Amino acid sequence: MSPSSPPRSPLSRRGLLAAGGLLAAAGLAGCGGNGGSGGSSGSVIFYQSKREAIQYFDDLLGTFRKEHQDISVVHDIATNLSASFVRKNPPDIACQNYNLEMARFMERGALSDLADMPEAVLIRDDVQELVNWYPGYEGRTSVIPFSVAGAAVIYNRRIFEEQHLEIPTTWDEFTEVCEKLQKADITPIYGTFGDPWTVSQGLFDYTIGGMMDVRGFFQRVNELGEDVGPDSDTSFQKDMLKPIERMLVLKKYHQDDAASRFYGDGNTAMGNGEAAMLLQGPWALAEIEKAGSTEDLSCFPLPVTDDPADLKIRVNIDLSLWIPEGADRKDEARELLSFLMTPEVMDPYNKALLAMGTTKDAPPAKDPRIAPMQKYYDDAAFYQGASQFIPTTIPFTNYLQSILFGADPKTILAKVDNDFASLAYRS
Amino acid sequence: MSTIATTPASATPGAASGSSDGRRPTARSRERFNWPATLVLLVCSLAVLVPLLVTINMSLKSDAQAVEGEAFALPAPLTFQAFVDAWQLTNFPRALAVSGFVTLLAVAGEIVISSLAAYAIVRNWDRRLFRWSFFYLLAAMFIPFPVVALPQVQLTGIIHLDTPLGVAILHIVFALAFNTMLFTAFLRAIPISLEESMRVDGATTWQVYWRLIFPLLGPMAATVGIFAFLGSWNDFMMPSLIISDPTLQTLPVLQNMFQTQFNNSYNIAFASYLMAMAPAIIVYLLAQRWVISGLTQGAVK
Numbered sequence: 203m204s205p206s207s208p209p210r211s212p213l214s215r216r217g218l219l220a221a222g223g224l225l226a227a228a229g230l231a232g233c234g235g236n237g238g239s240g241g242s243s244g245s246v247i248f249y250q251s252k253r254e255a256i257q258y259f260d261d262l263l264g265t266f267r268k269e270h271q272d273i274s275v276v277h278d279i280a281t282n283l284s285a286s287f288v289r290k291n292p293p294d295i296a297c298q299n300y301n302l303e304m305a306r307f308m309e310r311g312a313l314s315d316l317a318d319m320p321e322a323v324l325i326r327d328d329v330q331e332l333v334n335w336y337p338g339y340e341g342r343t344s345v346i347p348f349s350v351a352g353a354a355v356i357y358n359r360r361i362f363e364e365q366h367l368e369i370p371t372t373w374d375e376f377t378e379v380c381e382k383l384q385k386a387d388i389t390p391i392y393g394t395f396g397d398p399w400t401v402s403q404g405l406f407d408y409t410i411g412g413m414m415d416v417r418g419f420f421q422r423v424n425e426l427g428e429d430v431g432p433d434s435d436t437s438f439q440k441d442m443l444k445p446i447e448r449m450l451v452l453k454k455y456h457q458d459d460a461a462s463r464f465y466g467d468g469n470t471a472m473g474n475g476e477a478a479m480l481l482q483g484p485w486a487l488a489e490i491e492k493a494g495s496t497e498d499l500s501c502f503p504l505p506v507t508d509d510p511a512d513l514k515i516r517v518n519i520d521l522s523l524w525i526p527e528g529a530d531r532k533d534e535a536r537e538l539l540s541f542l543m544t545p546e547v548m549d550p551y552n553k554a555l556l557a558m559g560t561t562k563d564a565p566p567a568k569d570p571r572i573a574p575m576q577k578y579y580d581d582a583a584f585y586q587g588a589s590q591f592i593p594t595t596i597p598f599t600n601y602l603q604s605i606l607f608g609a610d611p612k613t614i615l616a617k618v619d620n621d622f623a624s625l626a627y628r629s
Numbered sequence: 630m631s632t633i634a635t636t637p638a639s640a641t642p643g644a645a646s647g648s649s650d651g652r653r654p655t656a657r658s659r660e661r662f663n664w665p666a667t668l669v670l671l672v673c674s675l676a677v678l679v680p681l682l683v684t685i686n687m688s689l690k691s692d693a694q695a696v697e698g699e700a701f702a703l704p705a706p707l708t709f710q711a712f713v714d715a716w717q718l719t720n721f722p723r724a725l726a727v728s729g730f731v732t733l734l735a736v737a738g739e740i741v742i743s744s745l746a747a748y749a750i751v752r753n754w755d756r757r758l759f760r761w762s763f764f765y766l767l768a769a770m771f772i773p774f775p776v777v778a779l780p781q782v783q784l785t786g787i788i789h790l791d792t793p794l795g796v797a798i799l800h801i802v803f804a805l806a807f808n809t810m811l812f813t814a815f816l817r818a819i820p821i822s823l824e825e826s827m828r829v830d831g832a833t834t835w836q837v838y839w840r841l842i843f844p845l846l847g848p849m850a851a852t853v854g855i856f857a858f859l860g861s862w863n864d865f866m867m868p869s870l871i872i873s874d875p876t877l878q879t880l881p882v883l884q885n886m887f888q889t890q891f892n893n894s895y896n897i898a899f900a901s902y903l904m905a906m907a908p909a910i911i912v913y914l915l916a917q918r919w920v921i922s923g924l925t926q927g928a929v930k
Contacts, residue, residue, distance in 0.1 A: 247875060253889045256718065278875035280882050285870040288779060289786030466698040466893050485891035493696040 245274035246534045249281060249293035252521065254488060255555060259297070266541050273534045287312055292526040295535035297348055297542065300519035301590055305336035313344035313524045319536065321543040322346060324561040328582040332519055335417055335586055337424075344524060348542065349557035351520035352575040352584070353483030354501040355408070361388060361478045369502045371510035373448070380455040383478050391452065392477035393460025394468040395606055398599035404481030406602055407516050407587035409449040412506030414441060420591045427626035430619050438622065439615040446611045448506055453606060461607060473497060483516070484556035487571050499571050503578060515575045517584040520557050596621040688712065688900035695896035715901035719883040727793050728862060728880045729908070734797035735861035739804050740850045746805065747812030748838055763813065769806040774799075774867060782870050791873040799871065800861045808853045815849040816842070851919040862909060880905045 250259050256279055263275050278293055286292045287307060298304065307313055316322050322330075322343050333345045362369075365386055370376040380390040394400045410416060422436040430437050457463075457477065466489070472480045473495030480486060487499065503513045523542060525535045541547065545561070552559050556572050558579055559565065566576045578584060592598045601614045687695060688711050689704040695711075715721065746766070753759035774781070785795045819842070827837050843850075868879040884905065887898035 249875075251886060253886050253892050253894070256886070276875060279886055280869070280878045281873065281875050282869045285782045286873060288782045289791060289873055291786065291791075291873055464698075465891075466696065469893075470697050483891075489696055489891075489893060492692050494693045 245276050246295065246531050246538060247276050247278050247281075247293040248538060249278045249283070249296035249298065250521075251279045252297075252299060254485070255521070255551075258551065258554065262542070262547060266538060269541070270537065273537065275538065283307075287526070287528070290528050291530070292528050294529040294531045295523065295525050295538055297521050297523050300333065300336075300345060300347070300522040302336065302593065304522075307526070308333075308339055308342075308344045308524075309337045311339040311342070312527055313339075313342070314527045314529070314532065315342040315344065316346055316523075316525065316539075317343040319346075319539065321540055324543065324563075326560060326562050329560045332517065332586060333522070335420075335591070345519075346523045346539070346543070347519045347560040348521040348523050348548065349519075349552055349555070350517050350560055350579070351484055351556075352558050352572060352579055353403075353407075353516040353518075353587075354503045354575055356472065356480045356482055356486065356499055356501050356571075358472070358475055358478050359498040359500050360475065370505055371513060372505050372508045374508065376505050377451070377455075380452075384455065389457040389471075389477040390455040391457075391479045391481065392463070392468045392471045393453075393456035394463045394465050395456075395461045395603060396464040396467075398603040400465050400468070400482065401602050401606060402589035402599040403483070403516075403587055405449050405452065405606075406446075407589050408481055408504040409445045409452070409506050410442065410588040411514055411516050411585035412504055412512065413445040413448070416585045416588045416591070419588070423622065424626075428623045430623045430626070432616065432619070437615075438618040439612060442615055443611060445506065446605065446615070450605070450611070469493065472499065484572055487556055501572060501574055503575070503583075513578065514583045514585050515578045516587050517558075517579070518586055518590060520555075592618075592622075593625055595625055684899045684903060687895045688903055690896045692894070692896065696893055698893060698895065711896035711900035712904070714897045715904065718886070718897065719880065719901055721880075721901075721904060723876070724878065724880045724883050725905075725908075727877050728905075731793045731797045731800070731868070731879060732858060732861045734794070735800035735804075736854050736857040738797065738801040739808055739857040740853050742801055743805055743808035743853060744812045744843060744846050744850065745838070746809045747816055748842055750809070751813050751816040763809070766806045766809050769803075770810075774803055778866070778870055785871050786873065791871055793868070793872060793877055793879070796864075796868050796871050796879075797861070799867060800857070800864070804857060804860065808857075811849055811853060812846060815846060819845055848919075851916070855916075858912060859909070 248259075248263065250256070256277075260277055263277055266275060267273075281293065283292070283296075283298075283304075292312070325347060329347050329350060330343070332350070333347065338344065361367075361383075365382060365388070367379050367382060368375070370379050383390040393405075419436065419441055423430050423438070426434050426436060432439060434440075453460075463471075465486075468477075468480050468482065469486050469489040470493065471477050472486070473490040473493045475497045481504070490497075490499065503515045505513055523539050525532060525539065529535055543561075545564070548559060548561065549565060551557070552564070552567070553569070556567075556569060558567055558572075558576070566580070567573050589598065589602075596618060598618060601618060605611050605614050683700045686702075686704065687700065689707050689709070691704070691706050691708050691710065694702070694705055750759050750763045781799065782791075785791045785799075790798065823845075824837055824841060827841055832840070863881060864879075865881045865885065869882040869885070872878055872882075884898070884901050887894060887901060
């Protein structure tokens, strides 16, 4: 700011010159650092940005460094992945949530084939198959699932026992449970509609997944592409209307102010035992635990049909490992991958972050809060959330929110069809 | 905040002289207690003070209390753990140094390069090349960074400017259009005779610029500097896209990890924001005088 005091200009100008000189020197140093950032690219860049797990992986990398003194690893939590692929210097290995956005890299063949790694064989076939719900590339094994998050209805065991309620296994039983809770003046389900994603990943995914074949549906609409519409055999307005109507039935079992409550409020309410159920995944359990709650929580899959055999849980690939085709240090990255895939690393991670193992001999989840899901997980009675397959260009979660707030589902679903078709037409 | 603090003080002498001659009691009382204006300003100041209070309040809470999300509940076990966590998670000293490097370079570069360009253009206005280069620069104002982000990412990657240095250069270039416009407008008001008298004494063009024009541009340089500082210190998008080495990332980008949908760590996030805000506040306190005068400079032009 020195130039802004004109009266004493000679002094400040000298100061400015000095500052300029310093800056130039610093700039040159920066250049030098850049040349030497061969030094930084001399180490394996490990990308992992799941916030809850950053500290955990930091510690893991510490162990890895001790075992492999010849390999230096940098823990990357901030790089913009798309930009790094554009720049052709992606991270050497990543351990990241797998979703539609990530699947684009796989679809375009930007991820290297890991099929020849001994670790690829360890994965359960039905879990590896989850990756293939997204379009793959030339039959490659581009992605190895590291952990799976199972999600179902979180419920308060104390409240259920006090009210002498059984775990419902059919739709009618479930609504009955809700009625009874309401009669006893207890909020059956705590809604956090203020955060639209909680609606799409909870209420919506559970009712859709419990009633229809999610994978088949998305395969069909993706094949139809721009032909999706009111006259096509498969469409959002035709296939999703019934599940959404059931979803709307559940709306009356939420507390009155659900529309203005957010994700954090739901966790606080469950932690204080203010509601009997919450439709959230294990991430919410971690938050409730952080608040120091003593409530006895567990979970069960949401029944949406009249057949108990239809019960399924929602899963998603919480973390997956992949090595880009353009990685500079594939060999070291593979070594790190092998290290991460050992039971000594995976099992404690799953235990600590309430996730489920992906390997054939992974131990079952013992934590009472998620243990009931293990049975369904082992039987492959699971689906991936439908909301995770709708391109984010379509503001679907907001559409869903407006349905909950009273918009006509038929009109909104027709709009989704329209959006989907025009998106397919453009690409 | 400072305006509110200084108003009563500066009003007092006027009020005192008013009471001595005792002629205009209404005017005096209006000057002394401008209640509507004071109330409006007080309410406005809440817009700054309340979020700041919540930020400080939250940053002193423990994990367990922060999860509840009660903004105004006082921290029950008062703890500085959040600051420690934020410090470690973002590797604060390094991130601060990188952010500082980018900002310093951007501020100095924007002031010097834009004022040079403006000087050249204004003094050669009669030549078509300079006139058109000015319009060319102005045209760049219509191109915001997000539009050209993708090619920028590729380009900087190809020429190895995917570093904080590259970000600083891009900041300078993207702000060139607006800054040059500000400087040209200001330069036109400086009488040419000043410059001529220096030329008569045998000064070269460079000497004229450096000894005469640049110091005279001071107030406008302050304005440009303030915009440059705020723009580059707070910028998220450009460094997140351009910088490829994760160990050389800037503060705002690293802080992004505190914003995820599944996880509330308000205490750590706010502690980190407070630490990131500190340099901006310190700069403001030091440069307050120039900030105010600089803003009015911009307003009159």
